[in-house]
Every structure is written in C-alpha cells, then in structure tokens.
Amino acid sequence: MKIRSIAAIALASVAAISLTACRDSRDTGSGASTDVKIMVGGIDKVIYLPAKLTEQLGYFKDQGLNVQLLTEPAGATAENTLISGDVQGVVGFYDHTIDLQTKGKCITSVVQFADVPGEVEVVGAAQADKIKSPADFKGRKLGFTSPGSSTDFLTQYLATKNGVATTEYTGVKAGAGQTFVAALDQGGIDAGMTTDPTVAQLVSTGKGKVLVDMRTVEGTKAALGGLYPASSLYMDCKYVNDHKDVVQKLANAFVKTLGFVNSHSAEEIAAKMPADFANGGKELYAKSINDTKPMFNRDGKMKAEGARNVLDVLSQFSPNVKGRKDSVDLAKTYTTEFADKAAG
Structure with a gap:
C-alpha cells in the first residue's frame, strides 16, 4: 500500500507542550497518589467524549x-x-493493547467505553456516484489518521473484505478534524475514515456522504463481521496492579459518566461540554453527539467476543500481530474487575 502525506501539520507543538508538562508525572509506586495524567487520542472527538465529559461533570x-x-x-x-511513563493512562482504541503485547508490553483496558469503533467511511461529494461501497476502492486515494493507526487497519479490512487488495489503493495520511476536511474537499483523498464531529460537518455542508457507518452495533457487524471494541481507558499492567485504589476511582467516575450519556439527550450532553468543542455550531455539535451516542455502552465492560474479533482483524493487517495471533493472551489485554465493582 502506498502512503503519502497530505500536508505537514504542525500539531507536534501541541504534543510537545503536553509532554513538557508531564515529564515528571511518573509515580513512585507508593499507590497513594491521586494525581493522574491521561492522554486522549483527540480530546474533541466524540468517540472519546467520556474523558472530557467526566471532568466537566466533576466526577x-x-x-x-x-x-x-x-x-x-x-x-x-x-x-x-x-510506554515512556509520561502519563498513567490513555483514552484510545483498545486494539493498541493487543499490538503492544506483541512487543513485550503489558497494557490493559480497564474501562471499555464502547463495543464499536464509532468510525465512519466518508466519500467526497464529487466521488459519491462512483464509490458506492468498499468494493469501489480500487484505484482510489483513501484517507486515515496515520499509517499503522486503527483507522489504517480498518480501512485495509474493509477493502480486502470487499475484494480490493491493499496494493490496489493509495493510503493517505489525512489526520483528523479540519485536516481531514481539507483533504476531502480539495481532492487529496476520494474517501476516508473519520469520526464525529467531522462527519457531521462534512455531511451537513454536502462535502461528504456516509459510505460505511460503524457508530452502531448493526453497522459495525455488517462492516466487520462482529463487534469491534474501541474507545477505552487503557493503562500499564504494573500501574494497575500497584494502584488499584486509583484505578477503581477512575472506573467509578467513567462508568458514572457512561450512565449519564445513556440517560441524557445529546443536547443535554453538549451543554455540559466546553463551548469551543462546538466550533461548527451548537446544533451541529449536538447532532454529532446524537449520531455517535449509540456506540457507548452503559457499564464499561469488555465483551469477550468483541476482543476476539479485534484480534482476528489485527492478525490479518497489523505487521506486529501477523503470525503471532496464537501467542496473544487476550485475558491480559482487558479486565472487567474495576467496571464490575463500579457497576455494583
């Protein structure tokens, strides 16, 4: 698969600022610290909404x-x-725990926010009459966050499942948010995988059309053949074992937030979020939450069959997991211990 970059995005400065602030955050192992740094893989993405919402609600x-x-x-x-110890947790895709285990790292999901990816394959308006399914990916430029990302692997799966080899399309690093919008709008990509609120913005402006919707259980099963747990809080296994009291408190907070999400309207949820998250307008932001809301579970627990399906997909397309599927111990990649207690 060919990879070419859309643009040199100067987002590294944001990461640099963040990492400078957290270089000394490594815990000494006392188990008493209630200071926790969590890196979110795109804090304004609706798929990771529980992270900021939990903070906003004061949980x-x-x-x-x-x-x-x-x-x-x-x-x-x-x-x-x-991995470097700059943060104690990451709100991101569960599949990283499997990938990292093949590299000798023990990382585990302690709260599973969703049973599905929340991702959407969007086709540009100019190509909508030519690309009607992943079977039409041949010869196209397909965008994803970055090479080796979850969206890269999912794009490969959609293509090959529909008879298009990974060598028959061009993979493009399209980033997220406005970078992705510009790529689709300017023809840098013909279609690509992204999330809300970007999806809502593209559809509402007529710049894009939903091709594959993995924001619901039904849509995900149709696209991927089963559940695909994604958004989660994952942490280093040693930290989890050494700081069970802190991890339990995090689980308590996040599970309570999942309950809030499932018992309140999109408008009520949007009202709790920072105003600058709705840069496309309050109504559009509420719509993006409403469209993505079905992905969130209520209890923060991993479903075993979902974890197995993620492993099946990665074993086909992740260079690190290929040929090592049988060596992966799924039981170490997630735990329901903390969500069980939080629900109780």
Missing part, C-alpha cells in the same frame, strides 16, 4: 482524583506517552 473530583487530560490526535503517539 473525577467526586472520587478525590486530580486528573489532568492531555491530547494527542494520533493514537499511536498517544500510546508512546504511556
């Missing part, structure tokens, strides 16, 4: 936690900050 403070949320739009970069 971290209710648990006696001092949580600092940082943001890095690329999931692969976010995971690196966890």
